[in-house]
Amino acid sequence: MGTRNIKMPAVFLDRDGTVIFDKNYLSSPKQVKLYSFAAQSISKLRAAGFKIIIVTNQSGISRGLFTEKDLEKINKRFISLLKAAGSRIDGLYYCPHIDSDDCCCRKPKIGMILQSVKDFNIDIAKSYTIGDSVRDYMLGFNMGGKGVLVLTGHGKEQKNEVVKQKIKPAAICKTLRQAANFVIKDAKKITITYLDN
Numbered sequence: 764m765g766t767r768n769i770k771m772p773a774v775f776l777d778r779d780g781t782v783i784f785d786k787n788y789l790s791s792p793k794q795v796k797l798y799s800f801a802a803q804s805i806s807k808l809r810a811a812g813f814k815i816i817i818v819t820n821q822s823g824i825s826r827g828l829f830t831e832k833d834l835e836k837i838n839k840r841f842i843s844l845l846k847a848a849g850s851r852i853d854g855l856y857y858c859p860h861i862d863s864d865d866c867c868c869r870k871p872k873i874g875m876i877l878q879s880v881k882d883f884n885i886d887i888a889k890s891y892t893i894g895d896s897v898r899d900y901m902l903g904f905n906m907g908g909k910g911v912l913v914l915t916g917h918g919k920e921q922k923n924e925v926v927k928q929k930i931k932p933a934a935i936c937k938t939l940r941q942a943a944n945f946v947i948k949d950a951k952k953i954t955i956t957y958l959d960n
């Protein structure tokens with residue numbers, strides 16, 4: 764059996780407010796700016812054996828604020844900036860819809876996760892989401908993995924929303940840097956079951 768049959772855990776990363784600065788419906792490649800810690804945090808997760816998949820809600824498309832072609836240019840810019848900073852991602856998925864479109868991909872729905880499982884050999888139960896919104900950590904919960912909230916982007920406002928939610932994030936971290944460290948440490952935990960007889 765070759766290594767290609769081995770399922771890999773993934774970290775599903777939100778884009779805006781998590782890896783790049785949030786610009787509220789970012790619509791031009793010129794607006795793409797990586798957080799200083801982004802490339803290093805992604806590389807660290809990759810070195811720890813995680814696939815890195817970007818999953819991003821881009822409702823600006825459905826709202827008519829920019830086109831899928833614009834988004835393609837923005838994502839190309841994002842990937843090239845990441846490359847220039849010495850890192851890379853394995854995949855990128857976006858949802859162009861708004862809530863009323865009732866699609867199956869808008870986070871916290873797991874459509875983008877299900878698609879990535881088809882494209883990559885991912886072990887979802889050992890996977891994580893990291894993002895600056897309740898939607899992001901709920902995505903981690905809904906997929907059957909764990910979700911981490913970061914306090915960059917909308918994270919600080921979203922922290923107040925967490926209080927109202929039944930489901931809480933696996934961790935609340937200042938930035939992607941701390942979130943990456945949490946994920947790497949958490950993934951190493953071994954669950955030992957003692958059978959009493």
Ligand SMILES: [Zn+2]
Pocket residue numbers: 858859860866867868869
């Ligand atoms: Zn969608």
